Every structure is written in structure tokens, then in C-alpha cells.
Amino acid sequence: MGIVEDFEELKPILQEKWLNFCELNLTWVNRFALWEKDKQYLEAKTILLILISLEPKLGQKMQDFHKVTTYMKMDFPNSSKWLDILNISNNKNQLNQQVEERAKNKIIEPSSPLDDFRKQNL
Template identity: 30%
Template sequence: MNITKDFTDLKKELKEKWLVYCERNETWIFNLMDSHRLWVKTQENIEEDLKSFIDANWQTSRPNSDFMIGVVSILSPQICEFIEVIMTATTDRTSIIKSLDLDFDPFLEIERRKFSQNQQATLIPASSELDDIREQIKQNSGETT
């Protein structure tokens, strides 16, 4: 059993679960964080090409650490063992979030992924276009369908 590898794998899995959770619950998370001023600023740069895809006034932030620790402990119960170990070194909840590699704006990451998918979709022809190209190749090579 390699604890470091297990922890690394668990953090990757946790990040994906966290992003899915945030995307599915975006409306009420925003309402809660906004109404109680629970956003924590993050130190992220927004890529230039992404700026045209998102709100121009986007401020990078994430939900507060207590909220996040509660959610991730439900999303991934095995993470609780690691949180207990981390808490022997520090009770600073922001440090715990950083050690879990979750100190980023989840909604910005979701937008990054949407933007990336959008960019890829424009590079890949639709299947009907591919079918047309295949048909032309067959016709040019003398094949019949």
C-alpha cells in the first residue's frame, strides 16, 4: 500500500467529484456564499482567450473552507482519514483545503472545461461532415457504397 499514491489518486478523484457537485448545485451555492459573504479569494490567473467566454468582472474565489470540508467529507468519506492526519499538523482549514489541492475557483474550472470543449468542438467536423468526406474519398478511389 503506497499512502502517497493513494492520497494523490484520492485528491484527483475528489477534485472531479467536487467539480460535479459545484456544477449541479451552483445556484444555491452562489446564493449561500453571496448572502453570507463566504467567498474566499483565490490567486488564479484567467487566461486571455477565456476572458471572452466568461463574465468580464469575474473575481476568482471559492466557497469557504468549512463548507468545502463538510461537502468533500460526504463526497469522499475515505478523505476523512487524511483530513484527520492533516489536522494533527494544522487546524487551519485553509491549509487543509490547500493540501487537498482544492484551493481554486471551481466555477472558473468548470468554465475552463466548457471553453476547452467548445474549442475542440469547433476543430472536429460534425459526423455528417465526416461522412461526406469519407464518401468523396470512396468516390475518388473508385469504391462504391
């Protein structure tokens, strides 16, 4: 598989993991945004570091890409460009909206009659 295909394969995984992270840590994500110079945008390099920690394959693929760009004497993309490549938003308002939409769209499964039985037998 080529480098482009590797990143295309990682995009939906990263987007899902990033939204999960933001959903769990929305208070802190918003708080960090307030500390930034431009309060509407989160720091791209911080997001990129979080993404690498959430998905180790991303770090490896970026290293591979760095080798190629070095060999080809091309500029390695900056953090903001990486977010564009991966379709990850660093706009705080857009991120809050995505998290809210996810919360609305979550399917709440009705309780099962077996739930009470399971609790009794634990």
C-alpha cells in the first residue's frame, strides 16, 4: 500500500478517535482554546500530538513520509497542513458542534429484561 492510501485509511479512524477524545475531554479542550491567542482555534501542533498518541500508526506514517520528503528535497508539511490533510478541524466552535451532534445521534438502547437478571446473578 502507498503512502497516500495509508493516510486515506487512517483518516476516518483519526477523525473518530479525535471526536471521542473531544467528547470525553470537552471542558479541557475548550479551556485550552481559551488560552490560545486566537480563542476560536486550537493549536494545530497540540492536536497533532494528541492524534499521534491516540493512533501510533500516524506517527510511523509521518516518519515514513518525512523520509520521502527528505529524499525528494521537499518541504515537510507543518502542523496546520497535516490537519488539513487528515480533515481534522481545529476550529473550537465547529468541534463543539460536532460533539453535540454526536451526542444527539447516539442511539440509546432500551433496557433489556435480562439486565435485572444479570445484576442479581453477579
